[in-house]
Amino acid sequence: MSRPPPTTTTTTTLHLYRHLLRESSYLPVLIRPFFDERITTRFRSHRSDPSASQSAQTASRLKRAHHDLRYLRAANAGDLPRMRRVLLLAFGRTGAKRRQLLTDLLQPDTPTSDAELEKYISKARNIAKEGRRKPDWLDNWDTDKLKAFVRSQVGDAPPVINQPRTQITNLQLTPERAVPKENIWGRELNDKVRRTKLKIKYKQVAEKVLPPVPREEWELLRDLVNKKEEWEVPSRRRRSAGTTVKEHIMSEEEGTAGVLDWDWRRYATQPIWKVDRQKSRRNMLLSGQVEDHLPFGEQKAINCHRYTPRLWRRTLEQVWRMTAVMERKKDGKGWAIEWGMKKYEPPQAPAADLLEFFEGAPVREIDARKSKKGKKQ
Secondary structure, three states: OOOOOOOOOOOOHHHHHHHHHHHHOOOOOOOHHHHHHHHHHHHHHOOOOOOOOOOHHHHHHHHHHHHHHHHHHHHHHOEHHHHHHHHHHHOOOOOHHHHHHHHHHHOOOOOOOHHHHHHHHHHHHHHHHHOOOOOOHHHHOOHHHHHHHHHHHHHOOOOOOOOOOOOOOHHHHOHHHHOOOEOOOOOEOOHHHHHHHHHHHHHHHHOOOOOOOOHHHHHHHHHHHOOOOOOOOOOOOOOOOOOOHHHHHHHHOHHHHHHHOOOHHHHHHOOHHHHOOOOOOOOHHHHOOOOOOOOOOOOOOOOEOOOOHHHHHHHHHHHHOOOEEEEEOOOOOOEEEEEOOOOOOOOOOOOHHHHHHHOOOOOOOOOHHHHHHHHHO
16 A cells, blocks of 8 residues: 655645645546636635634634645545545535536526527416515526426436435425325415425425536546546655655654654543544545554555556446436427446457467356246246
8 A cells, every 4th residue: 555645734824725736736637627726716715814813714714725635635645435525526416516507407598489488478477467476586497497307317317326415206206296285284275385395395306416517528527438538647746855853863763763753641641542543544544644663564544545547437437427418409399318328338259360269168058947947936
């Protein structure tokens, strides 16, 4: 196992900003622009904020930035569950980008024909004629488009292990049917109560939707999964040649390295599990600390993997199976939705020049009676 990169103590906010950008440069090329833009935008928007000693909100933001730095560093060091979450954030399966994609999904399309324009006008007139309620946020949602995508997500989306969202039930396919017509006393529901319940049902459905992504991102994922495009994972740059006095002393006296770094006061006043928590196998990649001079050798971090092209393709395939593209059909009636699903082709027969290697190989004969008996069972 490659040793986890050591954590660097940042003294200023600018140092923290530079470390975040540097750690983002080790991410795969296809998701690096998303994190670079997010880091720079947040830093510049809060550049003129008061210092952490004067503002509790600034101190909270810096604490969150330190957490994100450790998170990215662990993901780049081989922590596959954290790298998977980084990919989900970049492709809008969770987080802020998912909310933006969901907003684009719920926003009504611009009318492209007279029939569609008349439909929107009649909808607005019906709301005005009711007069009993005011227009709310549900009137601004394209509910037909949402229900069409939800039906496709339930019926056409390929199965995925460890989905970031809970599955949509069959009752949620049509939220109007999920709203009861009568209350517990057998009386008809009030219009305002019925409308409130309907909004709650639509909100529950929207929280489980995996919104469609732009076609460019979807096709890029498809090409990477199908080996049509390749990219090289950047290697981590070496640390500077300068070392501290403490590191120099520890390098000269390797036998006493653990003694020099041993703080007996913490072991005397705190539980051992709390003192050695950062060096545990689960937090090793997150903290960058390693327990040296163990009698049974160096420990291996939990969930630590060596990134290979095959592992990248398998990981990206799981993300691609959770993404879809949604476009209106050419005739203007309905939407065409396509989910990411790899087509597995059967293995091809060996070439003629390779048949000599298979000469004399035993052929397994299957008894016809056993095969029929197995089918009946």
